Amino acid sequence: AQSVAQPEDQVNVAEGNPLTVKCTYSVSGNPYLFWYVQYPNRGLQFLLKYITGDNLVKGSYGFEAEFNKSQTSFHLKKPSALVSDSALYFCAVRDLRNRDDKIIFGKGTRLHILP
Amino acid sequence: DSGVTQTPKHLITATGQRVTLRCSPRSGDLSVYWYQQSLDQGLQFLIQYYNGEERAKGNILERFSAQQFPDLHSELNLSSLELGDSALYFCASSVDRGTQYFGPGTRLLVL
Numbered sequence: 001a002q003s004v005a006q007p008e009d010q011v012n013v014a015e016g017n018p019l020t021v022k023c024t025y026s027v028s029g030n031p032y033l034f035w036y037v038q039y040p041n042r043g044l045q046f047l048l049k050y051i052t053g054d055n056l057v058k059g060s061y062g063f064e065a066e067f068n069k070s071q072t073s074f075h076l077k078k079p080s081a082l083v084s085d086s087a088l089y090f091c092a093v094r095d096l097r098n099r100d101d102k103i104i105f106g107k108g109t110r111l112h113i114l115p
Numbered sequence: 116d117s118g119v120t121q122t123p124k125h126l127i128t129a130t131g132q133r134v135t136l137r138c139s140p141r142s143g144d145l146s147v148y149w150y151q152q153s154l155d156q157g158l159q160f161l162i163q164y165y166n167g168e169e170r171a172k173g174n175i176l177e178r179f180s181a182q183q184f185p186d187l188h189s190e191l192n193l194s195s196l197e198l199g200d201s202a203l204y205f206c207a208s209s210v211d212r213g214t215q216y217f218g219p220g221t222r223l224l225v226l
Binding site for chain 2: 034036042043044045046049090100101102103104105106107108
């Protein structure tokens with residue numbers, strides 16, 4: 001069975017500092033990994049995804065994520081945080097070996113960027 | 116704007132009632148997914164349809180059902196509503212096995 005863990009409920013970062021939101025996953029086969037962001041009273045917005053290839057994936061709004069197979073991690077990063085990055089971030093995984101398209105989401109990490 | 120639309124945006128109803136949530140996928144997307152987001156359970160996958168057929172099932176209660184119509188829009192039917200069904204219900208769509216794009220959600224409040 002596939003699962004994903006976001007170990008931090010909340011992350012606080014000062015504006016202009018680098019940020020990292022952590023995610024680890026568990027799948028039987030190869031993973032298909034995603035990050036989504038949810039702003040207040042909005043739906044989830046796709047940020048980036050990893051299927052195969054380069055371990056560093058670049059996405060929207062200056063975000064990137066690094067796939068680490070040995071540590072089964074897919075941490076979200078940004079070199080310089082903006083106050084507008086404050087939101088709820090979800091990591092998600094799909095097992096490419098599964099026949100269905102079910103994606104499992106983590107519980108989310110609330111990111112606070114302090115001015 | 117993801118291109119996925121959901122109606123209504125808000126719904127207030129009473130326990131024991133039945134409601135229907137509607138979703139229109141992005142143009143060209145054949146898959147539709149339904150999710151429930153609540154404070155205590157997080158984001159839970161309910162069900163997926165692909166081109167009118169059920170493809171995957173998650174933690175969907177027997178009181179809930181869904182369908183996808185020939186024009187590819189989908190409806191989620193929630194019946195015998197309970198207080199605990201109050202949540203945000205999201206629809207997402209994708210091309211076959213692709214990235215899922217989410218609608219703005221329907222906020223359901225059961226009183």
